[in-house]
């Protein structure tokens with residue numbers, strides 16, 4: 739089972755997707771943020787890696 743993509747840490751949107759083609763990375767259609775693994779792997783590992791990279795992102799602080 740694939741890991742869940744968390745909502746966008748930048749804009750809070752749940753409209754986040756992962757690319758089907760290599761290199762796999764996660765992108766947000768709410769604010770066009772993209773999180774790419776530093777060393778993208780091929781296949782399933784690459785997808786997991788991209789999801790993990792995305793989910794590791796902490797929400798930005800609310801202070802302005």
Ligand SMILES: [Zn+2]
Pocket residue numbers: 746747748749750751766767768769770771
């Ligand atoms: Zn976003």
